[in-house]
Amino acid sequence: MTRIVVALGGNAIARAGERGTWEEARAHARQAVAPLAKLAKKGHEVVLTHGNGPQVGNLLLQQESVRDVPPLPLDAVGAATQGWIGYLLQQELGTALLRAHVPRTVVPIVTRVEVNARDPAFKSPSKPVGRYYEENEAHLLMKQKGWVMRHDMARGGWRRIVPSPLPRRLVEGGALRSLLDAGLGRRVVPIVAGGGGVPVVERGKGRYEGVEAVIDKDRTASLIATSVGASELAILTDVPYVCAAFHTPRERRIGRTTPDALRRLLENGEFGEGSMRPKVEAALDFQDHGGTRAVITDIDHFSAALRGQAGTVLEPLHED
Amino acid sequence: MTRIVVALGGNAIARAGERGTWEEARAHARQAVAPLAKLAKKGHEVVLTHGNGPQVGNLLLQQESVRDVPPLPLDAVGAATQGWIGYLLQQELGTALLRAHVPRTVVPIVTRVEVNARDPAFKSPSKPVGRYYEENEAHLLMKQKGWVMRHDMARGGWRRIVPSPLPRRLVEGGALRSLLDAGLGRRVVPIVAGGGGVPVVERGKGRYEGVEAVIDKDRTASLIATSVGASELAILTDVPYVCAAFHTPRERRIGRTTPDALRRLLENGEFGEGSMRPKVEAALDFQDHGGTRAVITDIDHFSAALRGQAGTVLEPLHED
Numbered sequence: 001m002t003r004i005v006v007a008l009g010g011n012a013i014a015r016a017g018e019r020g021t022w023e024e025a026r027a028h029a030r031q032a033v034a035p036l037a038k039l040a041k042k043g044h045e046v047v048l049t050h051g052n053g054p055q056v057g058n059l060l061l062q063q064e065s066v067r068d069v070p071p072l073p074l075d076a077v078g079a080a081t082q083g084w085i086g087y088l089l090q091q092e093l094g095t096a097l098l099r100a101h102v103p104r105t106v107v108p109i110v111t112r113v114e115v116n117a118r119d120p121a122f123k124s125p126s127k128p129v130g131r132y133y134e135e136n137e138a139h140l141l142m143k144q145k146g147w148v149m150r151h152d153m154a155r156g157g158w159r160r161i162v163p164s165p166l167p168r169r170l171v172e173g174g175a176l177r178s179l180l181d182a183g184l185g186r187r188v189v190p191i192v193a194g195g196g197g198v199p200v201v202e203r204g205k206g207r208y209e210g211v212e213a214v215i216d217k218d219r220t221a222s223l224i225a226t227s228v229g230a231s232e233l234a235i236l237t238d239v240p241y242v243c244a245a246f247h248t249p250r251e252r253r254i255g256r257t258t259p260d261a262l263r264r265l266l267e268n269g270e271f272g273e274g275s276m277r278p279k280v281e282a283a284l285d286f287q288d289h290g291g292t293r294a295v296i297t298d299i300d301h302f303s304a305a306l307r308g309q310a311g312t313v314l315e316p317l318h319e320d
Numbered sequence: 321m322t323r324i325v326v327a328l329g330g331n332a333i334a335r336a337g338e339r340g341t342w343e344e345a346r347a348h349a350r351q352a353v354a355p356l357a358k359l360a361k362k363g364h365e366v367v368l369t370h371g372n373g374p375q376v377g378n379l380l381l382q383q384e385s386v387r388d389v390p391p392l393p394l395d396a397v398g399a400a401t402q403g404w405i406g407y408l409l410q411q412e413l414g415t416a417l418l419r420a421h422v423p424r425t426v427v428p429i430v431t432r433v434e435v436n437a438r439d440p441a442f443k444s445p446s447k448p449v450g451r452y453y454e455e456n457e458a459h460l461l462m463k464q465k466g467w468v469m470r471h472d473m474a475r476g477g478w479r480r481i482v483p484s485p486l487p488r489r490l491v492e493g494g495a496l497r498s499l500l501d502a503g504l505g506r507r508v509v510p511i512v513a514g515g516g517g518v519p520v521v522e523r524g525k526g527r528y529e530g531v532e533a534v535i536d537k538d539r540t541a542s543l544i545a546t547s548v549g550a551s552e553l554a555i556l557t558d559v560p561y562v563c564a565a566f567h568t569p570r571e572r573r574i575g576r577t578t579p580d581a582l583r584r585l586l587e588n589g590e591f592g593e594g595s596m597r598p599k600v601e602a603a604l605d606f607q608d609h610g611g612t613r614a615v616i617t618d619i620d621h622f623s624a625a626l627r628g629q630a631g632t633v634l635e636p637l638h639e640d
Binding site: 019020021022058059061062063065066069070072073075076077079080081082083084086087088090091094095098105107108109110112171172174175178179182183184187188191198200205206207208209210 | 339340341342378379381382383385386389390392393395396397399400401402403404406407408410411414415418425427428429430432491492494495498499502503504507508511518520525526527528529530
C-alpha cells in the first residue's frame with residue numbers, strides 16, 4: 001500500500017478552444033478521475049490536488065465587472081475556486097469510486113500555503129491575472145490599489161501582474177497528516193491546496209495574513225507529498241512524456257530517469273519556463289526530500305506509468 | 321467535554337447598510353469567532369457551519385454579468401462560497417485559537433447535503449436568487465434555461481426563484497464523524513456545509529447529482545449536529561432571544577424552555593416564516609433526534625447562554 005499525491009493539470013477541468021461550461025468541466029473531470037478510482041481500488045491512499053489558472057482568471061473577471069459588489073481579494077478568489085473545483089472533482093470522483101465499489105468519501109479541504117514575505121517574487125511580479133483594462137483605468141488602479149500592471153502589446157490592454165512566490169509550508173499539513181496517520185486514508189480521499197493553495201504569510205508566530213499572489217501548483221504538489229510522507233508523486237499534464245529540447249529537431253522523450261540525469265537537463269535549460277520546468281523542479285524537489293518515485297505523464301498513460309511502462313518516471317538509482 | 325455544533329448567521333460575515341467589502345467581512349468574522357475560541361479553550365469539540373445568503377447572491381450576480389464566461393450553476397456557486405467564506409473563518413478563527421493557545425487547525429470542508437428529489441419544494445420554488453432582469457430577458461431565460469421567475473412589484477424587475485428543499489443527509493457526514501471519533505476533534509475545528517450545504521439528489525445508489533436549489537442553513541445545522549452525535553447545537557443570529565409575538569404589543573422573550581412549550585408556540589404561528597421559525601424548527605428537530613441542549617442567541621450572549629444565563633435555551637424537562 002502506497003500513499004500517493006496526484007496533481008491534476010488544467011486540462012482536467014477546461015481545455016483551450018472550448019466555451020468553458022460546467023458540462024465541459026464535468027466531462028473532463030470524469031475522464032481525469034478514472035485512474036484515481038483504480039488506484040484507490042488497489043488500496044492505495046490517494047491525496048489529490050489540482051490547478052485553477054483559467055478558473056481564477058474567470059472569477060476575477062466576474063469579480064471586477066459588477067459595480068455595486070466590491071471584488072474579493074485574489075487570495076479569497078483562490079479559495080472560492082478551491083470550493084467549486086473541489087466540488088466538481090468530489091462529484092465525479094465520488095461516482096467513480098462508487099462504481100469501483102470503493103467505500104471512500106471525497107473531502108475537499110480549503111488549504112492555505114505559507115510563502116515567505118521576503119520571497120524575491122514579491123519584488124518582481126510575473127503572473128498576469130484578471131481582465132484587460134484601458135490605460136486610464138490601469139493608471140487609476142495602480143494608484144488606488146497599488147496594483148502592478150503591465151501593458152500587453154499583443155492585446156493592446158493593461159493587465160494586473162502578481163507575484164508567484166515559492167510554497168514553504170502547508171498550513172493545514174499537520175492536520176492532514178494526522179488524518180492520514182489515523183488510518184483515514186482508507187476512508188477518505190482529501191483534495192487539498194487547489195490552485196497551489198491560498199497564499200498566506202506569517203505575521204507574528206502562527207498568525208497568517210492572505211497575500212495577493214499565485215503559487216505554482218506543481219511546486220505545491222511536491223510540498224504536499226513531502227508534508228504527508230507520501231512515497232509517490234504523480235503530476236498529470238497534457239503530454240505523455242517530458243521531452244528534452246521540446247519543439248526542436250533534437251527533441252527526445254524522457255522515460256525512466258534518475259534525479260542526477262534529470263537535473264543535468266534542467267541545468268542545461270532544456271525545459272520551458274512556463275511549461276515543463278516547474279513540473280521537473282517539483283519532481284526533483286520531491287526526490288530531494290526523500291520521495292521514492294515521481295511520475296510526469298498524462299491521464300491516459302497514468303496507470304501504465306505507475307507500472308513503469310509509460311511516462312517520465314523519476315527514481316533514484318538502486319544498487320541492486 | 322462536549323461536542324457542539326455552532327451555526328453562524330449572516331451577520332457574522334456581512335451587515336445591511338454596508339458596502340460588503342472584504343475588510344468589513346473580516347471585522348465581523350473576527351467578532352463572531354471570539355466565543356468559539358473560548359469554547360475550544362475549555363476543551364470542547366467544535367464543529368462550525370455558516371450561512372451564505374447575500375454572498376451566493378452577489379456571486380451569482382457576478383456570474384451572470386460577463387458575456388464571455390459561462391456562469392456556473394447554483395450548486396457550484398454555493399460550493400465557491402463554501403470555499404471563500406470557509407477561508408475567511410479559517411483565517412480569523414485560526415488567529416483567535418492561536419491567541420488563546422489552543423493548538424487546533426481550522427479545516428473548511430466542501431460539503432454536500434442530500435435532498436429528496438420528490439421534496440414538494442421542487443414543485444413550488446420560493447427563494448429569490450441572483451440579479452433582477454427586464455421582462456424580455458426574463459421570458460428568454462425562462463424559455464432557454466427553464467428557470468422559474470417572478471416579477472417583483474417593489475423593485476419593478478424579474479427575479480429567479482429556486483426551491484428550498486429540506487436537508488436529508490450530509491453526504492460527507494460519515495467521514496466527518498469518523499474524523500471526530502478518531503479523536504481529531506481536539507486537533508481540528510471542521511467548518512462544514514456552509515450555506516446549508518451544496519444540494520444534491522441521489523440518482524441511483526450513492527451517485528449524486530447537483531441541483532439548483534438552496535437549503536436552509538439552520539435546518540442543516542440540526543442535521544450536522546445529529547450526524548456527528550453532538551450533544552449541543554448553538555444557532556447564532558442577530559438577536560439575543562427568540563421572541564414570541566415579535567413586533568406586537570404582546571411580544572415576550574423566550575428564555576429557558578422545553579420542547580413541548582416551544583412546539584406549542586410554533587404551532588400557534590408565533591414565529592416569522594423567514595426569520596425565527598426555521599431556527600426554532602431546527603432546535604426542535606435536534607431535540608427530537610436526541611440532542612441534549614439547543615441554544616438560540618447572538619454572538620454577545622453566546623458564552624452566557626452556554627452557562628444558562630442568557631439566550632433562548634431549549635432543554636427537555638429533567639425529572640430530578
